[in-house]
Amino acid sequence: MISTRRFLALGALTSTAIMLAACSSSPASNGNSSGVVQLTMWQQWGGGHEEAALQSAINQYERLHPNIHITQTPVTNDAKILSAIAGGDPPDIVDLGTSLELGAWATQGALTPLNSYVSASKLDLSQYVPDALKPVTVNGHVYALPFMDFTTGLLYNKKLFAAAGISQPPTTLEQLTADAKKLTIQAPNGKITQLGFDPSWPGPDQGQVCPLEPYGWLFGGQWYNSSSDKLTPTDPANVAALTWETDFVKQYGAQNIANFIASSGAYLTATDPFESGKLAMVYDGPWALAYIQANVPSLTSSIGVVGFPAPAADPQNTGTSFIDTNPQVIPRGAAHPQQAFDFIKWLTTDAQLASSFANLVANLPQLKNVPSFALQKNPGFDFFIQNGASDHVHVWPQLAVSSEYQTKLCQAQDSALFSQASPSQALASLTNLTP
Amino acid sequence: MASSTWGRQMAHSQPGRRGQGRARPKGTMRALPFLTPWLAGVACLVAIPLGLSVYWSFTSYNLLTPPQWVGLANYESLFHDPVFWLSVRNTVYIVIIGGIAGIVMGLGTALLLHKPGKAVTFYRSAIFIPAVVPVVSMVIAWVWILNPDYGLLNGFLHTLHLPTFGWLDDPSTAKISLLMIILWGAVGQIMLTFLAALNEVPQDYYDAAAVDGAGAWQTFRRITLPMLRPVLLYNVVIAVVFYSQMFEQAFVANPTDLGAPVNSTLFYSLYLYQNAFTYLQMGRAAAMACLLLVFSALAGAAYLALNRRYGHKAA
Numbered sequence: 001m002i003s004t005r006r007f008l009a010l011g012a013l014t015s016t017a018i019m020l021a022a023c024s025s026s027p028a029s030n031g032n033s034s035g036v037v038q039l040t041m042w043q044q045w046g047g048g049h050e051e052a053a054l055q056s057a058i059n060q061y062e063r064l065h066p067n068i069h070i071t072q073t074p075v076t077n078d079a080k081i082l083s084a085i086a087g088g089d090p091p092d093i094v095d096l097g098t099s100l101e102l103g104a105w106a107t108q109g110a111l112t113p114l115n116s117y118v119s120a121s122k123l124d125l126s127q128y129v130p131d132a133l134k135p136v137t138v139n140g141h142v143y144a145l146p147f148m149d150f151t152t153g154l155l156y157n158k159k160l161f162a163a164a165g166i167s168q169p170p171t172t173l174e175q176l177t178a179d180a181k182k183l184t185i186q187a188p189n190g191k192i193t194q195l196g197f198d199p200s201w202p203g204p205d206q207g208q209v210c211p212l213e214p215y216g217w218l219f220g221g222q223w224y225n226s227s228s229d230k231l232t233p234t235d236p237a238n239v240a241a242l243t244w245e246t247d248f249v250k251q252y253g254a255q256n257i258a259n260f261i262a263s264s265g266a267y268l269t270a271t272d273p274f275e276s277g278k279l280a281m282v283y284d285g286p287w288a289l290a291y292i293q294a295n296v297p298s299l300t301s302s303i304g305v306v307g308f309p310a311p312a313a314d315p316q317n318t319g320t321s322f323i324d325t326n327p328q329v330i331p332r333g334a335a336h337p338q339q340a341f342d343f344i345k346w347l348t349t350d351a352q353l354a355s356s357f358a359n360l361v362a363n364l365p366q367l368k369n370v371p372s373f374a375l376q377k378n379p380g381f382d383f384f385i386q387n388g389a390s391d392h393v394h395v396w397p398q399l400a401v402s403s404e405y406q407t408k409l410c411q412a413q414d415s416a417l418f419s420q421a422s423p424s425q426a427l428a429s430l431t432n433l434t435p
Numbered sequence: 436m437a438s439s440t441w442g443r444q445m446a447h448s449q450p451g452r453r454g455q456g457r458a459r460p461k462g463t464m465r466a467l468p469f470l471t472p473w474l475a476g477v478a479c480l481v482a483i484p485l486g487l488s489v490y491w492s493f494t495s496y497n498l499l500t501p502p503q504w505v506g507l508a509n510y511e512s513l514f515h516d517p518v519f520w521l522s523v524r525n526t527v528y529i530v531i532i533g534g535i536a537g538i539v540m541g542l543g544t545a546l547l548l549h550k551p552g553k554a555v556t557f558y559r560s561a562i563f564i565p566a567v568v569p570v571v572s573m574v575i576a577w578v579w580i581l582n583p584d585y586g587l588l589n590g591f592l593h594t595l596h597l598p599t600f601g602w603l604d605d606p607s608t609a610k611i612s613l614l615m616i617i618l619w620g621a622v623g624q625i626m627l628t629f630l631a632a633l634n635e636v637p638q639d640y641y642d643a644a645a646v647d648g649a650g651a652w653q654t655f656r657r658i659t660l661p662m663l664r665p666v667l668l669y670n671v672v673i674a675v676v677f678y679s680q681m682f683e684q685a686f687v688a689n690p691t692d693l694g695a696p697v698n699s700t701l702f703y704s705l706y707l708y709q710n711a712f713t714y715l716q717m718g719r720a721a722a723m724a725c726l727l728l729v730f731s732a733l734a735g736a737a738y739l740a741l742n743r744r745y746g747h748k749a750a
Binding site: 078079082083085086104105108109110191203204205206207255258259260262263332401403404407408411414415417418420429432 | 497498499500512515516517518582583584585601604605606691692694695696697698709712713714715716
């Protein structure tokens with residue numbers, strides 16, 4: 001017969017043990033007992049045809065390297081990636097959808113610097129499009145290999161243009177403003193049923209850059225002065241850009257435009273404002289062409305692409321765009337950095353793969369020389385390729401505060417659009433940020 | 436807030452049993468091993484994180500590299516940050532308006548539904564039912580109902596030839612719209628606390644007032660309201676704590692653009708989260724958490740002081 005005291009002691013021990021067991025974590029099993037190295041990859045292509053393209057590239061790599069097995073998972077939440085890195089159990093490879101977080105993550109030690117891997121494997125960086133390397137370089141160190149670049153341009157719906165009696169896409173910003181007016185159908189109560197152009201669509205809500213960023217460059221502004229290491233949100237050209245945006249929106253009412261967007265379907269679906277034929281022009285990238293082809297094939301032939309028009313006073317800035325890439329990074333603490341590097345090196349330098357991948361997802365090849373592919377014959381897509389190689393493309397500064405700067409820039413933009421602050425006041429609110 | 440609320444209510448209303456359960460040293464020693472897991476839990480999940488938070492608030496820390504001592508720099512940068520003050524203003528707004536609206540509506544419905552009857556039972560249930568809807572699904576459903584062009588509510592207003600609104604998409608109405616969603620779910624619970632308290636007011640007082648010729652307003656002002664003081668005070672504190680930590684409703688309404696439209700729903704906790712997990716400024720986020728802790732402690736102290744003074748039924 002067990003004594004009361006013993007029973008109590010046993011009970012206490014058991015409960016403590018259960019609690020401790022619940023607190024402890026079991027080590028991650030990346031077992032390679034069979035000689036096969038298991039690599040994990042978190043990717044931000046998401047699902048659908050883009051994920052399928054990546055999976056087929058992985059399959060190809062696994063056939064070439066039978067000792068490597070790669071499991072890819074879509075993880076679009078940056079906070080989740082970061083907690084995995086901070087928790088010491090990150091995936092081996094992360095494919096980031098943009099370089100927005102790269103500056104912060106690199107300066108804060110979340111990523112493995114790749115310089116030593118690059119030199120050890122004699123990777124020739126000059127084979128990449130030069131502008132593709134800028135977004136992955138922080139303080140002179142390469143933190144990622146670029147994969148599939150993207151830029152933006154003015155996509156316009158020729159059918160809506162014809163219906164409004166406009167024969168040519170705009171060549172100046174003033175003309176764009178005037179054309180947009182003709183292309184907008186607004187009821188006396190303010191409700192918009194067709195909109196010529198929305199300067200703030202698609203923004204960060206849709207995973208895209210803050211539109212004010214390229215508008216600043218369009219007006220000849222800069223967001224960062226590298227020689228003085230200062231952020232320059234109040235550059236007079238940036239203020240002029242936000243003033244243009246604010247004046248544009250005022251014509252229709254910021255709230256009416258917001259209601260119009262809120263009542264449209266999700267971005268890059270058949271019901272998104274541009275694909276559903278309710279928005280005549282959009283400042284967007286080559287992927288939009290692929291989604292239109294997939295969602296609304298009948299619209300494909302009606303879409304034209306030109307460089308985004310600049311103010312008449314700055315014609316040289318026509319075609320201004322940001323350029324970015326899908327940085328392939330190796331998180332700090334990854335279990336198999338060398339194997340991970342070998343994979344991303346192959347992924348980003350195989351010319352045939354670059355061609356076929358670009359063709360599938362309608363992004364721009366990150367390599368200077370690739371075999372020709374079908375999509376290049378599409379004049380709209382060809383514009384993006386040509387423009388991506390021009391000096392009209394700019395790169396958002398890669399700093400520790402890059403992400404915060406961009407988020408707050410867009411908040412400042414919105415406060416000006418909704419008349420809560422003047423454009424110069426709104427941008428002045430960013431001056432307390434330091435790089 | 437529901438479960439803790441009720442737990443606390445019950446604890447207060449337990450009749451005192453002083454003397455019976457007086458702890459003896461032997462019993463304490465025997466209880467200790469059983470308490471260990473929970474004590475360890477409190478240490479791991481409350482005491483240590485709290486201490487670390489306070490320490491991190493004086494450091495520059497990004498989760499990935501060791502924290503660097505920066506003194507008061509995080510607090511200074513917050514005080515110079517216009518977005519921080521905007522989040523404070525948004526939060527103060529929702530604490531005041533939400534607190535008052537919730538109590539007025541909860542008390543109002545409780546007074547209307549205090550009398551027994553079949554219809555009363557139906558309305559009580561109808562008002563309480565939204566409290567069982569999970570917050571996330573509730574907000575998602577309301578986002579659709581409040582769509583400016585195709586939403587049910589604007590459609591309804593339009594048929595009645597009433598003005599329509601941008602609701603959650605208009606910076607001038609977004610906070611009120613969010614509050615509308617929250618109150619839809621919360622008024623039932625507040626009503627319940629008042630109903631319980633109303634049932635405890637002795638009928639004799641009302642009879643005596645009637646004999647003295649008191650009108651409805653006088654009866655309410657001189658009898659009902661003073662008798663409801665403890666519950667009123669309790670609801671005020673719960674509202675202050677709840678709204679000053681406001682997070683999930685605003686987060687679910689705009690998951691990809693926190694605080695949208697135009698930062699009008701960027702509440703204190705949301706900006707804290709953004710600093711921590713979007714900007715990786717754990718030090719600044721910890722400083723915000725410490726300031727919130729100080730505020731909550733002050734609110735708690737105010738509650739205790741007020742409770743000592745007004746917490747008993749005035750009769």
